Amino acid sequence: MEGKEKIGKILSESIPRELLLSFEHFYPAALEKAILIGKGSDSGHRASVVGHNRHFALNEALMHALDECGIKRNPLRGNAILVGSVGIASVARVHMNHGKWDNSRRSKAKLKLCEPNRDVAALVQLDWLDPPTSDVQAITVFLVTEGDGTESSPAGVYLAVPDDNMDLRNPVFVEHLSIFMARYQQSQDVADRASPVLKAGVKRNEQSDQS
Amino acid sequence: MTRSIENFEPERLEQALAARGFSAVELAARIGTASTTISRWRNKAQFPSGDMLEKLAAELRVSPEWLTRPLYQGPARPYFRGSIAQMKADRALLGARLHWLDEVAQQLEQYVDYPIVNVPSISASRLNEITDADIEQAAEACRSLWGLKDGPVADVLLLLENAGVIVAREETGTPRIEGLSSWNRTGRPLVLLCADKGNAYRSRFDAAHELGHLVLHRNIEAPADAAAHKLMESQAHRFAGAFLLPSRGFSAEVASPVTLQGLLFLKKRWGVSVGAMIMRLVALGMIGDSDYLRLIKLRSAKWGNKQEPNDSDREPETPRLLRRTVDLLEQEGVVTADALSSLFGLSPRDVESLLGLPFGFLSLPKADVLELVLKRRDASLDVQAVASLEGRTGTVLSFEKPRGRP
Numbered sequence: 001m002e003g004k005e006k007i008g009k010i011l012s013e014s015i016p017r018e019l020l021l022s023f024e025h026f027y028p029a030a031l032e033k034a035i036l037i038g039k040g041s042d043s044g045h046r047a048s049v050v051g052h053n054r055h056f057a058l059n060e061a062l063m064h065a066l067d068e069c070g071i072k073r074n075p076l077r078g079n080a081i082l083v084g085s086v087g088i089a090s091v092a093r094v095h096m097n098h099g100k101w102d103n104s105r106r107s108k109a110k111l112k113l114c115e116p117n118r119d120v121a122a123l124v125q126l127d128w129l130d131p132p133t134s135d136v137q138a139i140t141v142f143l144v145t146e147g148d149g150t151e152s153s154p155a156g157v158y159l160a161v162p163d164d165n166m167d168l169r170n171p172v173f174v175e176h177l178s179i180f181m182a183r184y185q186q187s188q189d190v191a192d193r194a195s196p197v198l199k200a201g202v203k204r205n206e207q208s209d210q211s
Numbered sequence: 212m213t214r215s216i217e218n219f220e221p222e223r224l225e226q227a228l229a230a231r232g233f234s235a236v237e238l239a240a241r242i243g244t245a246s247t248t249i250s251r252w253r254n255k256a257q258f259p260s261g262d263m264l265e266k267l268a269a270e271l272r273v274s275p276e277w278l279t280r281p282l283y284q285g286p287a288r289p290y291f292r293g294s295i296a297q298m299k300a301d302r303a304l305l306g307a308r309l310h311w312l313d314e315v316a317q318q319l320e321q322y323v324d325y326p327i328v329n330v331p332s333i334s335a336s337r338l339n340e341i342t343d344a345d346i347e348q349a350a351e352a353c354r355s356l357w358g359l360k361d362g363p364v365a366d367v368l369l370l371l372e373n374a375g376v377i378v379a380r381e382e383t384g385t386p387r388i389e390g391l392s393s394w395n396r397t398g399r400p401l402v403l404l405c406a407d408k409g410n411a412y413r414s415r416f417d418a419a420h421e422l423g424h425l426v427l428h429r430n431i432e433a434p435a436d437a438a439a440h441k442l443m444e445s446q447a448h449r450f451a452g453a454f455l456l457p458s459r460g461f462s463a464e465v466a467s468p469v470t471l472q473g474l475l476f477l478k479k480r481w482g483v484s485v486g487a488m489i490m491r492l493v494a495l496g497m498i499g500d501s502d503y504l505r506l507i508k509l510r511s512a513k514w515g516n517k518q519e520p521n522d523s524d525r526e527p528e529t530p531r532l533l534r535r536t537v538d539l540l541e542q543e544g545v546v547t548a549d550a551l552s553s554l555f556g557l558s559p560r561d562v563e564s565l566l567g568l569p570f571g572f573l574s575l576p577k578a579d580v581l582e583l584v585l586k587r588r589d590a591s592l593d594v595q596a597v598a599s600l601e602g603r604t605g606t607v608l609s610f611e612k613p614r615g616r617p
Contacts, residue, residue, distance in 0.1 A: 195535055202323075
């Protein structure tokens, strides 16, 4: 199995599908709320107002989603990063503009949060001298909402696992939420039972043997 | 003058005429008699002579003896996938072939046991008793009974055959009707799918649609009026959508906003056409009228109405139960493949088609098998061949470079 597939499997085995469905349900309203607040602001600082409020609104959306699934989390407090812990996974969130993701390494707290991803990064970035450990003990994944803060271009959600340097430009795993959802339900192979059974008492036709 | 065949069965003649798409006038011309004679045979007012029976059988591609067999009580009136306004002759043709499928399967069942019938059915006896919620529930119950979770179905025909459904998929020359189904007199379901379009995605949906009829309409007779037929079709359609694209599993994978590109990705995974997925999204209330119109218009503008990208990247599913039955009977020495045509009284091509045997398996003459004998190579021949080249010289021809070209 490829490294990316291994990471996808670890994530889908750790994170309940319901958490992602809940977040998918809550985040559009959060973004809308931030945009709405921004509309009442002066155009000179509107983008900042929207961005600021988006942070709080999306944190609330993630908090609701985590609570709905009964997942342990830290308290919601100011600018602190909200992190849910489920299995070996830590789930946090971040917002990015369209295009190449950047600006992700500014937060010391996020860098710290990504430290356990060293093992998981090794599954993708193979090092011949230091082979990856077969047993990943911890993984940090970000729910990345991607949008430019306008109503005209709706935001998408991705699951992204950066390396231990929080390099979101080159994440070791990234997948759109709708594609990731497919990992929870693989195409089901159907057991083949479409076979007839000879009735008891049906005898061989001796003539056909002779032919 | 030959004696008339008094055990001639006019209903068999009717059936063969329908299956071949012949009119009485056409048949009369083919066998060199008057159409009134055919009418008298059909009404039992007269019986054909032995010679005429032979000619009839040859034109209808059945055995003369088949035309004298007592009529087999076929399945109930089938549910047709397609408009009720389709040509009457097309429906008669497919109805006759479904009847043959039933009869052939029953004859083979004398020797074998098929999988036990395990198809659920709801108790509604009137079409307007069935609500959308009933349909969703019925599809979910069917998936659950067959051990399916919320993911895509790998092989619809295999699921049907596992549940004891007799399935045939054949080219019928009636592309406007995609399939038909019915329950036979012993309580075994039958599905006949038309392979003329050769599209795996549509064929899977057709199979699920027929399953919808079997589950939802077992206690309801196939209607004769267009309005009831349309309602019945829409119910089977909704069932097919719910069976192939269960709300819990499918809706979670649909990205918002819904785009054709996103649906194309899901098409490959779920094995359902983009068109059918759009209809499912409407049924689930995931897109409104304006989104529906936008997607349908875009789909038509980009791809047309008849085809979609990636239509050919999946092979159509094929039935296997009857083919395996033939294999088993031949392997056990019960019936030989060559004897099947006379056993059923049908042409080899019909038997191949109904039983899912490869084309030519019965209908093409067997190739002669030549035994090859290994001969020791004569080494002196090699020496002669080399010797014959000795003393010859070759001529080298030079080619001039064409002018005006680099």
